[in-house]
Amino acid sequence: QYFTLLVCFLHIEHSDFPTGRNMLRDWVAIESDSSNVQKRPELHRMMETVAQKLRLMGGTVQLVDIGEQELPDGQTLELPKVVTAQFGNVSSKHTVCIYGHVDVQPAKLEDGWATDPYNLTEINGNLYGRGASDNKAPVLAWIHAVEAYQALSMDLPVNVKFVIEGMEETGSNGLDAMIMAQRDTFFSEVDYIIISDCGWLSRRPALTYGTRGNCYFFAEVQDLHSGVYGGTVIEPMTDLIGILDTLISPSGKILIPGIREAVAPLSDEEWKMYQDIQFDMDNYKNKIGVNQLMYSNKVDLLAHMWRYPTVSIHGIEGAFSDPGSKTVIPAKVTAKFSIRQVPDMDPAMVKKQVTDYLHSVFAKRRSPNKLKVTMVIGAKPWLADTHHPLYEAGKAAIKRVFNTDPDLIREGGTIPIARTFQDVTGKSIIMMPIGGFDDGLHSQNEKMSRYNYIEGTKLFIAYLNEVSQIKRTSV
Amino acid sequence: QYFTLLVCFLHIEHSDFPTGRNMLRDWVAIESDSSNVQKRPELHRMMETVAQKLRLMGGTVQLVDIGEQELPDGQTLELPKVVTAQFGNVSSKHTVCIYGHVDVQPAKLEDGWATDPYNLTEINGNLYGRGASDNKAPVLAWIHAVEAYQALSMDLPVNVKFVIEGMEETGSNGLDAMIMAQRDTFFSEVDYIIISDCGWLSRRPALTYGTRGNCYFFAEVQDLHSGVYGGTVIEPMTDLIGILDTLISPSGKILIPGIREAVAPLSDEEWKMYQDIQFDMDNYKNKIGVNQLMYSNKVDLLAHMWRYPTVSIHGIEGAFSDPGSKTVIPAKVTAKFSIRQVPDMDPAMVKKQVTDYLHSVFAKRRSPNKLKVTMVIGAKPWLADTHHPLYEAGKAAIKRVFNTDPDLIREGGTIPIARTFQDVTGKSIIMMPIGGFDDGLHSQNEKMSRYNYIEGTKLFIAYLNEVSQIKRTSV
Known part of the structure; x- marks a missing residue:
């Protein structure tokens, strides 16, 4: 099994990367800016592109109509459909549901981009483009993970579902209702929900167990x-x-x-967890390019971030x-x-x-x-238990691919969908980022590194395998 | 003489207004926004349009090259040429020089304009459009005044010069140097400088004797x-x-x-002058649409405006x-x-x-x-003496056309050119506005009323006549 995966990794690294980069280039070229009503046709095209890709891979794909949005001037505008897909339906296997989004924040060259934000440009191993890290490459990495198993004619170790939306950057308009509506159908067979719409804290891989609202x-x-x-x-x-x-x-x-x-209040256990995180303050200052942070020790700083x-x-x-x-x-x-x-x-x-x-x-x-x-x-904010089997599987997959323990981190930003999934479906959720700490989400010069894209894909391949080994406790 | 002018007035009112409005429409249609480097070709076209108009009227016209401007990114851009013109060169007559500008502030429909800012639109006697009041219609009113004399085959009572620039809204880049360079040529024969780049305080005509820097x-x-x-x-x-x-x-x-x-400090004489101005606080509040002003009495209010x-x-x-x-x-x-x-x-x-x-x-x-x-x-700010013969002539012209004394006012805004003319040429300057108090300069829905445009043209006709009667004291 491990040997097969290794072959699979090599396959990705040496032959599939150009394919993956070209796909990311095609996706980034679609200006799927959900905040700009004039770009709505692009957003519809983006969702159709995602659906078509998943169909070609043999998935059972739906483009779910989630209605219209009302604009401030009273006009209505069709929301981008939500793409759902299913690969495998074996009742003895776990079912994971991968959430991602393919809409992006606004970006204009004159905001200070060094390259055209909608023309993916590789410079020194980094792939620059709006949406590269947030969230198009992570969605593609999950797709590549499924493709890798398919390319080696291996059965997927778990059933894999996708929920890909196009309104995340403006508040996931229409998604809550869709999740609610499909709670007892699409989501009923789901065991675990995986979100990769976030990033690492350092060069070490991370698992994310909380987000701010x-x-x-x-x-x-x-x-x-x-x-x-x-x-x-x-x-x-x-x-x-x-x-x-x-x-x-x-x-x-x-x-x-x-x-x-x-x-x-900050508990003693939390204080200890923060102490254990490998995090170099000076390094961090250098990396984000500031002379002085608001807090001078690691725990205070991380606590104020998260x-x-x-x-x-x-x-x-x-x-x-x-x-x-x-x-x-x-x-x-x-x-x-x-x-x-x-x-x-x-x-x-x-x-x-x-x-x-x-x-x-x-x-x-x-x-x-x-x-x-x-x-x-x-x-609202969201918090998970880092000792849950889903997180233990994540630690094992990271160990296998990166040969290290992960940083257990929280996210200073907001990913409301985690909270929604928890409240509506009651399923367990993990956030497993592959984006770099310096990817510049929502800023000019957003990028995804070639390294994170490739190693992230490997991580997802390994994680599907680890999740398949979680023991069923309540079935 | 008075009878002839009366004929001239009627002529304007009944036959020339549609012509004047069409000219203003043509001028407003040119997006001569001097702050937008992308509109620079429009600005050049605007200056050429002004020059061509003055040429067709028989003036001696120059398009004066004033060089280039340096942009923040280090690039250079050709400045719009300054148009100078001369009508009449009779040494026994006074020579007035009329200053105006034909560049405009930025304007976009989405700023809150009720109509397309570059398509002059008449609603209830008001002509809405960017630059209508600031400063295209006043420049045209001066042109119409000269045309009126020409239409009646009357000699101009004074020699008339024009200096029309295209960079006023961004600080009159290049104009100071041009005035300096032509101080002993174009400006040497000039007796008086007239600026109409301002507005009235109320429905009463005004003469302006000061501006803030x-x-x-x-x-x-x-x-x-x-x-x-x-x-x-x-x-x-x-x-x-x-x-x-x-x-x-x-x-x-x-x-x-x-x-x-x-x-x-506010002098007693100044306090008295402010007291004499007919200015209704409640009316003013209603007109500008606020419930409460910063000062509750007339003198404090005007003093803080000016x-x-x-x-x-x-x-x-x-x-x-x-x-x-x-x-x-x-x-x-x-x-x-x-x-x-x-x-x-x-x-x-x-x-x-x-x-x-x-x-x-x-x-x-x-x-x-x-x-x-x-x-x-x-x-810097600018201040004139309201007892100067130039102002007495203004009062007489206003009396003739409007049958009232003017408000003697200052301008809360800045018209740096007045100060420059004073410092460089040493000539006497008058500011004679024809814009309404509510014209919305620099704001959305800028307008010039049909009334002010017509009566303003009459005022300029009468004023040329009054100025011709100023006694030469030092010649």
């Missing part, structure tokens, strides 16, 4: 004055800057009452944002900020805390302008 | 981290919001040390500014803000005050990020 807010300050009257009215930008400045202290402390109090909330101010809509020196005084400005959610925060409570706080701060300014605060996303 | 700043906060590390670094946006919030108090007070101290500095925050480049909910954490953000300048402020001193202040505020934050403050525009 996210509450995303719009704070809009509006006035109706015309732009030429500087000096006679309180400008909305002044008010907006003023209230935004009350969210966070200069040292990064969240100032909204009640937020920090809701966070579960298990404490953070507030980020993303930008302001309606103000002057182009290059140059326009003197416009905008009449309506909307700040976008988000608060990462951790146990035991509750988005409904956070919504109230933020809204009440900003209105009280704004009231103190005695401004003639109007403030409107809305929470547009309220996603 | 402007110091425009970029404050850039930069970090090199990637976007996925929320919680481990101090985000540049947090720092930027923090320092911007130290510029202005909630009630609108400027907090930068030294700025307010430099302002010339003769006190203000700080406006225009926006942030580099942050997320589109609709929707992207979670990007920008690594480099640049705030744009400006401080209107009044006597006795000095832009060089303001630059130092602002830079020192922001760096000291930033230092207190103990942030690992980098701050860079630059002043990209430093324009």
Whole structure:
């Protein structure tokens, strides 16, 4: 068995990589930006491309209609269909369901990309392109893993299902309802759900056992004055800057009452786990290119990345944002900020805390302008047990491919789907990343390294084998 | 004489308006946005269109090469030529020089325009379009004034020169040098300079005797981290919001040390002048659409519009500014803000005050990020004597056309060219607006009313006649 897998690995490394890279190039070339309604035809084409690939591999494939989305202007737009597929249906085997997404964040060359974001470009072993790491290459790596077994005419050790969506980057519109609707059909035979929509912490492979949630807010300050009257009215930008400045202290402390109090205290066991993670602070600083981090020791730093909330101010809509020196005084400005959610925060409570706080701060300014605060996303955090058989299988697969123990990590970002799968299906979930720590998800110059793409595919091949050996306890 | 002018007025009103409107439509249709380098060919076409019009009227026209501009990326771009023209060269007559510009601010339908900004649209007597009031219709009104004399085969009562530029909205790049170069040639025979690049205060016609200057700043906060590390670094946006919030108090007070101290005190005479202006606070509030102004009495309000500095925050480049909910954490953000300048402020001193202040505020934050403050525009204020014969002639022309005394006003905005003309040529300058108080310069839905366009043309006709009667004192 191990020999066969080894052959399979070599096969990938020496002959399949160009094929894999070309497939990734084709996928990256499709501008499947789910936030841009003008790109919706591309997104539909992307889903069809995924479905066609899985069909050609012999899977049982469905393009599931998940309805329409309502736009802010009241118009409706067809959502990209969700692709489901099944390979193998042997009742004696476990069934894993692999979740991934093939939509991407917006990307424009002028954002600071060194290469065309939709033309996959290999430089020094890195494959640059929007969506390369988030999440197209990981989805393809799973496909390659199934193909590897097929290429060697080996039976898959487990039944493999896929759920591939196209709205992840804008909040997985329509997916929750689809999961709910298929809970007792497509998902009923599923034993385990695998998500690879995340990344490593260092050059060591990782297993991810938690993600932060996210509450995303719009704070809009509006006035109706015309732009030429500087000096006679309180400008909305002044008010907006003023209230935004009350969210966070200069040292990064969240100032909204009640937020920090809701966070579960750090247990001794957790502290020990964090201590055990191989993580070099200086190395990390160098790698992400900053001189100074907010915390000077490893546990504090990791804890603040993963298990404490953070507030980020993303930008302001309606103000002057182009290059140059326009003197416009905008009449309506909307700040976008988000608060990462951790146990035991509750988005409904956070919504109230933020809204009440900003209105009280704004009231103190005695401004003639109007403030409107809305929470547009309220996603809960997710946590798994790192001693679950699914994680033990993951550790074994990593040991086999990389000859090391994994970093057991959490994700500072938000992958709401993990929480949804847990809440709706009740199945066990593992997050198994293959993306590099420096892949630049959501940023300019996103990439997936050739190394991670190839070794990641091997890991998935090995993991399917390890999962097949999990003992059934409750069957 | 008066009878002839009356005939001329009627002629304009009943037959020339459609012609004038069509000309304005043609001019507005040219996207002469001087801040957008991609529109530079349009800008060149605009200058050629102006030159051709003046040539067809029999003027002596030059397209003056003013060189190139250097772009931030180091590339160079040809500046739009300055159009000069001369009508009449009779040494016994006064010579006026009319300054105007035909470049415009940026405008996009999605900024909130009710109509296509580059398709002049008449609604209820208003002509909507980018540049309609700032400054294309006023330039055309001066052209129509000359045409009116020509149509009636009347000699112009004064020699008329034109200086029309195409870079006003981005700081009149190249114009200062051109004025300097032609000080002893084109400008040597000029007696008076007339600028109509401004607007009225109310429905009453106005003469403008002062403008504020402007110091425009970029404050850039930069970090090199990637976007996925929320919680481990101090985000540049947090720092930027923090320092911007130290510029202005909630009630609108400027907090930068030294700025307010430099302002010339309000004299008793000035206070009396402000008292005499017919200005209804409630009316003004209704017209600009706000519930509450920063000052509750007329003198305070007008003084703060015209003769006190203000700080406006225009926006942030580099942050997320589109609709929707992207979670990007920008690594480099640049705030744009400006401080209107009044006597006795000095832009060089303001630059130092602002830079020192922001760096000291930033230092207190103990942030690992980098701050860079630059002043990209430093324009001085301008003030004229309202008892000068040029202003007395203006009052007489307004009396003749509108049968009222003018509001004697200042301009809260910045028209640096007035100051330049004064400093370089030493000639007397008048600002004679015909734009309405609610024309929305630099904003969406900019317009010029049919009434102001027609009556403004009449005013210019009458004004040329009044200026011709100014007694030569020093010749």
